[in-house]
Amino acid sequence: MSIDSIDTTNQHTDAPTTLDLDRVEAFAGQVAGDIGTVFAGATVYIGHHAGLYTAMADGGALTPEEVADRAGAHPRYVREWLGAQAAGGYVEYEPASGAYRLPPEHAAVLADPMSPAYLAGASDGMAAIWAAAERVATDFTLGEGVPWHEHDPRLFSGTEELFRPSYQTFLTSEWIPSLEGVEDRLTAGARVADVGCGHGVSTVVMAGSFAASHFHGYDAHDASISTARRRAADAGVGDRTSFEVALATKLPDLGFDLVCFFDSLHDMGDPVGALVSAREALTSDGTVMLIEPFAGDGVEDNLTPVGRLYYAASTLVCTANGIAQGNRPVLGAQAGEAALRDVLAQAGFTRVRRSAETPFNLVLEARP
Numbered sequence: 559m560s561i562d563s564i565d566t567t568n569q570h571t572d573a574p575t576t577l578d579l580d581r582v583e584a585f586a587g588q589v590a591g592d593i594g595t596v597f598a599g600a601t602v603y604i605g606h607h608a609g610l611y612t613a614m615a616d617g618g619a620l621t622p623e624e625v626a627d628r629a630g631a632h633p634r635y636v637r638e639w640l641g642a643q644a645a646g647g648y649v650e651y652e653p654a655s656g657a658y659r660l661p662p663e664h665a666a667v668l669a670d671p672m673s674p675a676y677l678a679g680a681s682d683g684m685a686a687i688w689a690a691a692e693r694v695a696t697d698f699t700l701g702e703g704v705p706w707h708e709h710d711p712r713l714f715s716g717t718e719e720l721f722r723p724s725y726q727t728f729l730t731s732e733w734i735p736s737l738e739g740v741e742d743r744l745t746a747g748a749r750v751a752d753v754g755c756g757h758g759v760s761t762v763v764m765a766g767s768f769a770a771s772h773f774h775g776y777d778a779h780d781a782s783i784s785t786a787r788r789r790a791a792d793a794g795v796g797d798r799t800s801f802e803v804a805l806a807t808k809l810p811d812l813g814f815d816l817v818c819f820f821d822s823l824h825d826m827g828d829p830v831g832a833l834v835s836a837r838e839a840l841t842s843d844g845t846v847m848l849i850e851p852f853a854g855d856g857v858e859d860n861l862t863p864v865g866r867l868y869y870a871a872s873t874l875v876c877t878a879n880g881i882a883q884g885n886r887p888v889l890g891a892q893a894g895e896a897a898l899r900d901v902l903a904q905a906g907f908t909r910v911r912r913s914a915e916t917p918f919n920l921v922l923e924a925r926p
């Protein structure tokens with residue numbers, strides 16, 4: 559079936575407008591596909607939480623009943639779920655045997671929490687974003703923000719899981735070595751601040767590699783600070799970490815050798831104030847490491863799948879939090895290096911360089 563005609567008028571001139579119907583159909587197909595992707599996001603969440611991807615992690619060809627049996631799930635649900643996974647290309651379907659298979663490359667993304675490519679845990683974030691949609695829609699009219707702590711708690715675990723693989727893969731092997739002289743200082747024994755530390759993944763990763771240093775995590779969200787303390791104790795680094803509830807604009811002046819912001823500065827309502835506070839809390843030869851979502855300087859540079867993810871998350875979470883905190887200015891998750899350099903300069907940092915990058919992250923080194 560195809561669309562024969564659509565009558566419309568140009569809203570500005572009232573002139574009849576002829577639509578390119580092929581383009582309409584192609585775009586409707588794209589949006590239908592996107593709606594399918596959004597619906598299927600809930601099946602990723604279920605696959606993660608009901609242990610279905612884990613049940614398929616060995617790559618074997620399995621019937622729905624076998625997957626259900628392994629996961630302890632209801633077979634009729636699993637059959638329908640597998641249809642959604644196969645239609646999305648997440649699993650392979652063999653019509654002859656009626657079996658489904660999770661290829662090992664997909665298992666690395668969906669079923670192995672220690673893989674650098676792991677993304678299934680981030681599905682909590684998808685759920686939290688949807689939970690916020692109604693409130694944010696109202697806030698578009700009111701111009702009000704949504705403070706981080708008022709989100710569905712799955713935002714906090716989803717954020718932890720979205721960023722954890724990158725931090726575990728790159729932080730101590732590439733990002734810290736990319737900074738001038740910092741790795742040696744941390745090896746010898748240094749004092750480090752992790753500002754907006756959330757659940758403390760980055761703090762714990764650093765503490766695991768530099769036993770002579772002390773790592774101070776700060777976050778405005780008290781529940782995240784409690785979780786971070788537990789994560790550090792579980793990882794056996796409780797003795798070289800401490801976590802306190804604190805605003806980024808009011809860091810204690812402990813003479814830090816390194817102050818880090820991991821994907822947090824762009825959420826803050828006063829990024830310049832936070833950077834001034836970081837500069838004042840540094841030793842005279844200290845360094846700020848600013849990790850931010852990867853972005854180019856122009857909107858046109860960020861019209862990519864990664865940019866889409868970040869712009870969407872930023873609309874509902876990062877920008878909403880920044881507006882709630884004062885809006886002076888809100889960077890958002892696709893600020894780009896030029897805007898980051900601008901706030902660093904306003905805060906008194908004179909030496910700034912991009913020291914590393916990944917498809918998801920920019921790493922800037924800043925010194926007073």
Ligand SMILES: C[S@@+](CC[C@H](N)C(=O)[O-])C[C@H]1O[C@@H](n2cnc3c(N)ncnc32)[C@H](O)[C@@H]1O
Pocket residue numbers: 706707717718721753754755756757758759760776777778779782804805806807819820821822825826827879883
């Ligand atoms: C996107 S999360 C990143 C968390 C963590 N750094 C990570 O990478 O997993 C942003 C964090 O910044 C914290 N935050 C936002 N505004 C803050 C502020 N003004 N002062 C301190 N923390 C803040 C939030 O509570 C949240 O935990």
